[in-house]
Amino acid sequence: MNDTLDIYPATRLAPYAGPAAWRAADIAHSQQWIRQLGAEERAGIIELGQWLEALGATATDVAALPRRNPGALRELRPLLNGVRAALQSGLGFVLMRGFPVDAMSPAATRLAYLALGSLLGQAMPQNREGELLHDVRDTGADRRDPNVRLSRTNAEQDFHTDAADIIGLLCLQKARLGGISRIVSSVSVYQEVLAARPDLAPLLFQTWYFHMKGEQAPGALPYFKLPIVRDIEAQLSTFFIGWYLRDAEQLPGVPPLSPAQRELLDLYEQVANRPALGMAMQFEPGDVQWLKNSVILHKRSAYEDWPEPGRKRHLLRLWLAAEDFKDGIVALRQGHAAAAAAAAAPLGPGAGRGR
Structure with missing residues (x-):
């Protein structure tokens, strides 16, 4: 990532409309955001995963599949077209249920999930190692270390966004206790903050410093700069990770947060956590949560794992451009520049699944 990313200085101190500006009461009695996979869809995913595994496909191969062998994914395109529409112009989130994690090997599961995601967007590297699929699980890392990403711990993650247009989370195993996902409309959070403190809300459009958590390229600055919110074609777009903002103060060259900025951060997180705004999801194995990053904040409660290694909480995360x-x-659509890799050999129709 670059030191300074796209800056959108326009400040709109007015409410935003549209389906993405939802509140808990708006969806309390609706299941429009749930997509249950049918038997034929599950069978198609299983066939796809097994084919990719037998072919010896790599993650890079699969990420390029829609361009290099579009026929291989033809049967699943209608499913993902519906998801895309809900993300792009609807509520901004979908919970897909029934992904057949119980009917494929771990390798086939990973490949099939990445292939589905590739129909929504281009998979991006999520760290300097170039991971296109990130394992979200507790590695025992010290959550107090400023360079540790909380996805590698069992600690609570307060409301935040990720560095992508679309986020996918596939549940392989759930925790023994906790690990509840909560989401909230960042559009509604902004509007509540604006109504409560119109004097502080304009600060959200100014430049803020975010900690890179040790993921910067060699020789690059350990932070990047970006507004929390920006107005893009009369739509509100949000990028927010509260602990990245507070941790950045420890870095050389980063100015301390002002009292007004601290007050605003506290208020923003308090508003996001209001029960009347958001909703909770308890993931079950086979659930896939798709989020539009610019309009949805997500969080995870702390959790306690099972003692058996094979039962520990485990999600697979995708970042999609x-x-x-x-x-x-x-600028975030580039992923981690240091992780760029050469394209793999094409998977052509002669490989056996293009039809």
């Missing part, structure tokens, strides 16, 4: 999402952050 969707160039047609006009309210996304263009």
Whole structure:
């Protein structure tokens, strides 16, 4: 990532409308955001995963599959087209249930999930190692270390966004206790903050410093700069990770947060955590949560794992770049530049699944 990313200075101190500006009461009695996979869809995913595994496909191969062998994914396109529409112009989130994690090997599961995601956007490296699929699980890392990403711990993660247009989370195993996902509309959070403190809300459009958590390229600065919110074509777009903002103060060259900035951060997180705004999801194995990053904040409660290694909480995360999402952050679509890799050999129709 660059030191300074896209800056959108326009400040709109007015409410935003549209389906993405939802509150808990708006969806309390609706299941429009749940997509249960049918038997044929599950069978198609199993066939796809097993084919990719037998082919010896790598993650890089699969990420390129929609371009190099579009026929291989033809049967699953209608499913993902519906998800894309809900993300792009609907509520901004979908819970897909029934992904067949119980009917494939771990390798086939990973490949099939990445292939589905590739129909929504281009998979991006999530760290300097170039991971296109990130394992979200407790590695025993010290959550007090400023360079540790909380996805590698069992600690609570307060409301935040990720560095992508679309986030995918596939549940392989759930925790013994806790690990509850909560989401909230960042559009509604902004509007509540604006109503409560119109004097502080404009600060959200100014430049803030975010800690890189040790993921910067060699020789690069350990922080990047970005507004928390920006107005893009009359749509509100949000990028927020509260602990990255507070941790950045420890870095050379980063100015301390002002009293007004501290007050605003506290208020923003308090508003996001209001029960009347958001909703909770308890993941079950086979659930896939798809989020539009620019309009949804997500969090995870702390959790306690099972003692058996094979039962520990385990999610697979995708970061996807969707160039047609006009309210996304263009510079973040590059992923981690240091992780760029050469393209793999094409998977052509002769490989056996293009039809």
